[in-house]
Amino acid sequence: MQDRGNWSSKFGFIMAAAGSAIGLGNIWKFPYVAGKNGGGSFLLIYLAIVATIGFSILMAELVIGRATQRNPVGALKRLQSGKWWPLIGYAGIVTAFVILSYYVVVAGWTLAYIGKSATGLLATTDGDALGGMFTAFITDPLEPIVYAGLFTALTVWVVVGGVNQGLERSCRYLMPALFILVIILCIRSLTLEGAGAGWDFFTRPKWEYVTFQTVIEAMGQAFFSLSLGMGTMMTYGSYISRDSDVVESGFSVITLDTLIAVLAGVMILPAVFAFGMDPGQGPGLTFITLPRVFAQMTGGIVFGPLFFILLAIAALTSSVSLLEVVTAYFVDELGWTRRNCTIAAGVVAFVLCIPSSLSLGIWSDHTLFGLGFLDIMDFLATNLMLPIGGMAIALFAGWVVPKQMVEEFCAGNPKLGGLAKVWLFFIRFVSPIAILIVLLNGLPFLGPYLPWN
Numbered sequence: 026m027q028d029r030g031n032w033s034s035k036f037g038f039i040m041a042a043a044g045s046a047i048g049l050g051n052i053w054k055f056p057y058v059a060g061k062n063g064g065g066s067f068l069l070i071y072l073a074i075v076a077t078i079g080f081s082i083l084m085a086e087l088v089i090g091r092a093t094q095r096n097p098v099g100a101l102k103r104l105q106s107g108k109w110w111p112l113i114g115y116a117g118i119v120t121a122f123v124i125l126s127y128y129v130v131v132a133g134w135t136l137a138y139i140g141k142s143a144t145g146l147l148a149t150t151d152g153d154a155l156g157g158m159f160t161a162f163i164t165d166p167l168e169p170i171v172y173a174g175l176f177t178a179l180t181v182w183v184v185v186g187g188v189n190q191g192l193e194r195s196c197r198y199l200m201p202a203l204f205i206l207v208i209i210l211c212i213r214s215l216t217l218e219g220a221g222a223g224w225d226f227f228t229r230p231k232w233e234y235v236t237f238q239t240v241i242e243a244m245g246q247a248f249f250s251l252s253l254g255m256g257t258m259m260t261y262g263s264y265i266s267r268d269s270d271v272v273e274s275g276f277s278v279i280t281l282d283t284l285i286a287v288l289a290g291v292m293i294l295p296a297v298f299a300f301g302m303d304p305g306q307g308p309g310l311t312f313i314t315l316p317r318v319f320a321q322m323t324g325g326i327v328f329g330p331l332f333f334i335l336l337a338i339a340a341l342t343s344s345v346s347l348l349e350v351v352t353a354y355f356v357d358e359l360g361w362t363r364r365n366c367t368i369a370a371g372v373v374a375f376v377l378c379i380p381s382s383l384s385l386g387i388w389s390d391h392t393l394f395g396l397g398f399l400d401i402m403d404f405l406a407t408n409l410m411l412p413i414g415g416m417a418i419a420l421f422a423g424w425v426v427p428k429q430m431v432e433e434f435c436a437g438n439p440k441l442g443g444l445a446k447v448w449l450f451f452i453r454f455v456s457p458i459a460i461l462i463v464l465l466n467g468l469p470f471l472g473p474y475l476p477w478n
């Protein structure tokens with residue numbers, strides 16, 4: 026059997042897991058999804074979901090991973106001999122490809138924007154010009170695909186490097202750098218004239234806008250942002266040594282991820298309002314608003330490229346975790362070499378990203394329920410596959426192997442007995458039931474047709 030590798034320290038694990046969690050989901054997606062859903066009330070619902078469902082399922086994944094030291098398919102097989110539960114692991118591999126198919130596209134945009142901002146191409150305060158440039162770029166049939174390919178190659182390169190030299194090393198320094206830059210940009214954004222309206226929008230709850238659709242988006246966003254529901258955290262947990270406490274680490278990861286999402290909102294929404302832009306404008310929000318902030322700030326020509334470099338890095342430390350789920354399965358279960366299976370999976374991911382990118386441009390006429398390929402992949406993964414996967418993981422941990430789970434939960438720290446009981450109650454009842462209710466009512470093709478709605 027090949028040496029699977031382990032995180033070199035608790036700090037190394039926290040940085041790698043936070044690296045997986047913190048990514049495009051926090052900085053690119055969170056502000057525009059919050060903007061679309063009315064700001065403050067979305068933020069509160071999101072925080073409530075992270076603290077309850079999010080934390081309980083993150084712990085379930087980490088505990089299963091550390092207990093078995095296996096990829097998700099192998100982990101579930103090892104804990105229980107039934108043949109159905111490992112399906113959760115296989116579903117995770119499919120979900121990894123679904124997410125990668127569009128993740129590398131958007132990550133490719135960030136690569137392109139490094140160059141565009143460094144050469145001064147974006148140095149204008151004219152919002153229409155910036156919007157036009159963004160649209161022209163993402164609808165181009167070739168350029169974004171080239172960048173997506175480049176980004177996929179980078180992802181493959183890190184994963185081939187392995188757990189310590191690739192995954193951990195890339196996160197150790199880059200995550201703290203990202204954090205510092207986000208804080209600088211928050212300060213700049215908040216001190217823009219007219220920023221107060223954005224702050225107010227982001228923090229003041231507006232309950233009249235909240236429907237089950239809002240809640241499902243908040244729940245999907247929480248799963249996506251925390252990398253939950255597809256075995257990523259289980260895989261990362263499997264590289265934690267058996268004697269290390271996972272609860273504290275899990276807590277740190279969730280806190281860091283949530284902090285960066287909230288800070289991204291603070292960084293972007295006040296600027297949106299200061300420039301009189303529409304917070305609900307969607308995926309272009311970050312790429313159009315921030316260049317305007319940079320154009321107005323002293324040193325913007327440095328901060329601009331720096332920001333896009335860090336955004337690309339945040340995306341990279343997440344995309345490697347998606348690919349690692351696939352690699353860990355092939356290495357553990359089928360005995361492939363890390364190098365070969367990672368390259369093969371990278372090629373598949375690249376092929377799948379082509380329709381995603383084209384669906385924004387020359388294939389924009391090909392839609393299903395009004396959604397293009399990229400939107401369909403995002404909807405499927407975020408609002409369906411991750412929550413269902415999370416529910417299945419909670420049910421497995423809570424009902425199939427509860428005794429073992431509680432023991433493992435406390436393994437690194439015997440004082441955690443009380444918390445373990447609360448956790449068990451959450452993974453048995455609260456989280457699965459809450460997910461089911463939100464899914465049933467919030468899915469646009471299901472909720473409105475149910476008799477009680």
Ligand code: PFF
Nearest residue numbers: 046048049050249250252257
């Ligand atoms: N959490 C990442 C982000 O917020 O960008 C995306 C992601 C990574 C989702 C890994 C799921 C996953 F397994």
